[in-house]
Amino acid sequence: MTNSPEHELLLELQDLIVGTGSVAEFLGGLSVSAASALSRSAGTAIECGVTLKHGRRTATVGGSTDRAVELDRIEQQVGDGPCIAALKVKQPVLLADVRTDPRWPDYQQRLIEEGVQSVLGVPLELSQGATAALNFFSPVTDAFSKAVIDEAVSFADVARNAVGLAVRVATAEDAADDLSAAMASRTAINLACGIIMGQNRCTQNEAMDILIKVSSHRNQKLRVVAEEIVTKVSGAGPTTYFDM
Template structure:
């Protein structure tokens, strides 16, 4: 069932607004950071609401396959099913229609296919909460809940065996924790993106250096221009169906002193 926007203390972030979860220390990839987040989320809601829950997270990023992770295999399978079928509480909150969606299996006739799948997975209740990331746009003015394409969006999902496991107190705890989770996830996304960009830049610089040095060798051997030297590399690349960088590196490896090595921030 959809719930209105919170007011008063429920609207706020956790008691310490500066607090963030450490989703980066020891996590080499964004996937590992997501695993840390779902574990922390499940632990928090279970401890504060007094119920045993499973937790999952769905993250949509532009030009990437949606990332799905969960505390159990059953949670991940259910989230995968919902992604494929586009029916259920996570789909509802990520469409921008409501910030929270709750399914109490007994007596709830929404998403009937999803309800059956929920039961097959061994759960009686589901709670989804949208994480409002910096690039997560609100619903459009037409009120149809659509989002502009290419935006990052995320949602946390909690699952319990009890068919009425998420009373208002549990929902409030999940929403309060979502503010902390959002801040922490945004920082993790930004940091991992920066790491990836740095790696790509370093690779591009290494590649450009190898090609430039190889062109210099060809220019010295053939008394030709840079353009002509690069054309020789490009023709060899096309003929052998390998990248220009690979051709350049093979040429440099054959030098008596060996291939020079670049050091960009290493």
């Protein structure tokens, strides 16, 4: 049985998730596949940048070429354009001719300087409070016919789950890193307080006050002062259970 193009794309994206080390690297590979698919459909060279919005932060995180990344960043710098609009309205936004469309004059002037004549923004609805958009760039006007736009939407539909999975994995890894850092910091502070209590025969609250005063006097973070105290006494830095 022959696999459908959608199935082949899904397998390709799954391989990307496994074979890349970060969301940015994965989205870079995704943009290469997207640009290739639309170039075939449009019959002309298409470049693709990927914008990821997580919380209040919107940033370009990948591109089929270095130039595509820079083109996508122009829109972030200007603050508006088809890709950002697509994220807001949750549907494709077409800029068929940068020389005649009246919507984003500053952005379009920058595109003209870069030799870009038409742009298509296609959103990807994700979970975890994140959204993404594919930003396609063409050197010719009216490159994005209805058939090409349908191809872009179809690609986005297939890619959505893979992109969402990559974002969820990265979010979980970031949360684990934050938790590990917090635990390490708390371990160092607790150990330092214990040392101060033993040396000064004081209460835990009094030990914490001493630690805070030293931190303020040295203009160092509390965790750094605590780690120095533990290292000076034990000859080694503090270790959490999960570091062992």
